[in-house]
Amino acid sequence: MKVLAAMSGGVDSAVAAARAAEAGHDVTGIHLALSRNPASYRSGARGCCTIEDANDARRAADVIGIPFYVWDLSERFHADVVEDFMDEYAAGRTPNPCLRCNERIKFAAVLDRALALGFDAVATGHYAQLRTGTDGLVEMHRAADAGKDQSYVLGVLDQQQLAHSLFPLGDTPKPAVRVEAERRGLLVADKPDSHDICFVADGDNAGWLREKLGDRAPNHGGAIVDDATGEELGRHDGTFGFTIGQRKGLRLGVPAPDGRPRFVLDIEPVEGTVRVGPRERLAVSALEADRPRWCGTVPRVLEGPAVTVQLRAHGAEHRARVEVHDGDRVRVELLEHASGIAPGQAAVFYDGTRVVGSATITATTRVAA
C-alpha cells in the first residue's frame, strides 16, 4: 500500500512510520504544520507545532529512508480546532480539541488529501488497535498498553476513516516503543511524551483563553456563589477559566462551613456566575449527547455487561446503557455514576475493548437534585 505517515516529531509517530515501512508499504512522511507562526505554539518536545518538532520528524524520516514533506494545515486547524475551542469555552462548555483535530484534520483534511494524491492509508502513532470483524467491517479496539490507550481520542472516526487508517503501535507497550526507537537509531527515542493542548503554549488554559477570547468572552468576571445557599463566596475574572468538577484555582479564601473542599458545579456564561458545592453534587447518573459518530453500523440501543462509556481522556470506564434517538440524539444511562462531567466533553462508547462510537455531551443529570 501507499501509506502516508503523519509524523509529529515525537517517538510514537516515528516508530509507527518505521514499522509501516518495514511492513513493506511505500511510506511517505508528512509533518503537519498547524501554525503559520510556529513560535506562537508551545515550544520544546511536547506539541506538534514547532520548528524543532518539524526538524525531528524530518530527521526520523531520513533515518527510516522515506520521503518527507511539511503540509500546511494551519488555516484548517485554526478554523476547525482553535476557533471551535474558543467558541466552546465562551459558551461555558469544555471541549476536547484533540478529538476535534482527529475528526476534522488528521483523519479528514489530511486523509482526504492523501487519498486524492493516490495514497491508500494514513498511519499515525496513536495507541489503538484495528482488526476486521466478522461482518467485514474494521473494528477499533483499545490498545494493548492500557496506560497509553488513545482509542478515546479516536472515537470520532467512522468506518470510512478507519478503513484507511493504520495504527502500527496498538499492540505494543510504550516502553517497548522507546526501546525500538533506540534500536532503529531514531534520535527522538528519549523525547518526552506530549501532554496538554498543543496550541496553548505554556499549558495555562485560562490565561490563553483570556488573551485570545477578548470581546468574544461571554463575560470578564462575575460571582462565585454557593450552589446551596446562593451566597456569594468570591469573584472571578471570566467563566471561561472554569470547568465543571474543577477544584483548584477557585481562590475562595473562606472555607466551607464543614471544611470540605468545594468544586465547580455549574457555569452560567450569560450571567457570569460560577456555582460551587461539595463533591457529591457532581455525581452524574445520566447524560444527553449529540453529534454522534459511529465507527461501524449505527446502533439503536447499546446494552449489556460489557457496554461502557468513557467521558474523558484517560478517564475511567463507566458501565452504561445507551439509546440513540432520531439518529442524532444520544441518551446515556450511567449504571456506574460519573463525577465532574462537563458539557462539551466527548462520551466514547465501548463494547468490551471495541469502540462503538462517540457523541458530544450536551447535558447531565445529577444524582443529587
Add this chain to the structure above:
Amino acid sequence: MTATPVYLDHAATTPMVPAAIETMTRQLADVGNPSSLHASGRHARRVVEEAREQIAHALGCRPGEVVFTSGGTEADNLAVKGIFWSRRSADPRRVRVLATAVEHHAVLDPVHWLGEHEGAEVELLAVDGEGRVDLDALRATIERDPASVALVSVMWGNNEVGTLQPVAEVVALAAPHGIPVHSDAVQALGAVPLDFAASGLDAMTVTGHKVGGPYGVGALLVRRQVEVTALVHGGGQERDIRSGTIDTPAIAGFATAVAHAVEHQPAHAERVAALRDRLVAGLLAAVPEAVLNGDPVERLPGNAHLSFPGCEGDSLLMLLDARGIECSTGSACSAGVPQASHVLLAMGHPDDEARSSLRFSLGHTSTDADVDAVLEAIGPVVARARAARL
C-alpha cells in the same frame, strides 16, 4: 521512478562544473593562510589574488572591487547594511532605503531589519504584473527627497519568476543624485551578460554555487569610492570590509566557475532558453489553464515559472518528486511550511493563486530528456493535485 532524478532546480543550486572541482580540490591539498608572510602563505595569497583578477576580468570590475564573502546572503547583507550605515554616518538625513517588493529575502530581510532596528525608512518599490519594477514610481520616490535616500537595491534577475529588471534605467534615475545602487545578480551571472563597470552599479552580489562553483563562497563587487561599514569584524582580510580567514580553495573554485560561466554564457543561454521554451510550450499545451508568470521575453533563460490554477504547488511538487522530477514551488519556506510567495503577491496574484505555482529552473546539465520527462508527467500530476486540493 527514474534512477537518476530529473533535476530542474538549478536556481536553488547547480552542479559544480568539472573545471571548478579540479581547481578547488587541487587547492584543498595545499597548506597556507593567505595572510601569512612565509612562502606557503604567499603561495595561497597568489592563488586568491589570481582568482580575484579572474573574477574581475570576467565581470568587468577591478580586482580591488571584489570582496569575497561566504555567499550571496552575506554579500547582500553587507551591501544593504554596510552602505546604509556609511551613507547615514556621512549624512544623518540619509535614512531612506528603497528596494523592490520582489527582492530575495537576503535583501528584503536586512532592509526590514534596518527599518526595525536602525531607524531606516523602508520604501518597497511596486512592480508590474510581470514583476518588473515601476520606474515611474522609483523616480517619484527618489525625487520626493533625493538627499534622504541612503541606497537603492534592485535585483538583476528574479529568482522566482525570472523577470529581468531594468538595472540600467534604475541607475540612470539614482546616479544623478549620487545615490548608490546595489543589485543582487546571483541568478543573472552566467545567464545574461554582466559588466559591472558598464552597469554603473555601486555594488553587485554574486555567488559560487549558482554558477557551477562551490557552496559557501560569493562576492560583493563594490566600487572603490563606495564606503561600506563592516558587518563581520576581525582581521580585516577583505579590504577591511570583511574579516575571516580567506577560503583559498573555495575562492579558486569560485573563480574558475565564474570565468567558465561568463565565457560560455551566450551559448549556454541560447541552449537553455531553447529547452525552457520547449518546456513552457509543452506545459501550456498539456495544461491549458496553466499560466506562465514573469516577463515572457525579458527573463532568465533557464526559468520556467508557472501557475496551475486549482492545484496546490506543494502537491504538485510532491507528486513530481515521487516520479523523480525535482523542482520548486519557488517560494520561501519557514520550517518547511510553504508561504505564499511575496513575489507573486507583489505581482498582484491573490493568495491561493500564489500557492499554485511551480518553478522549473534549467541549467548546464539539463537535457531534452528532462523536458520530456516533465511533459510526460504533468498531465496526471495536475489531475491528481487538483483532486487533492484541500
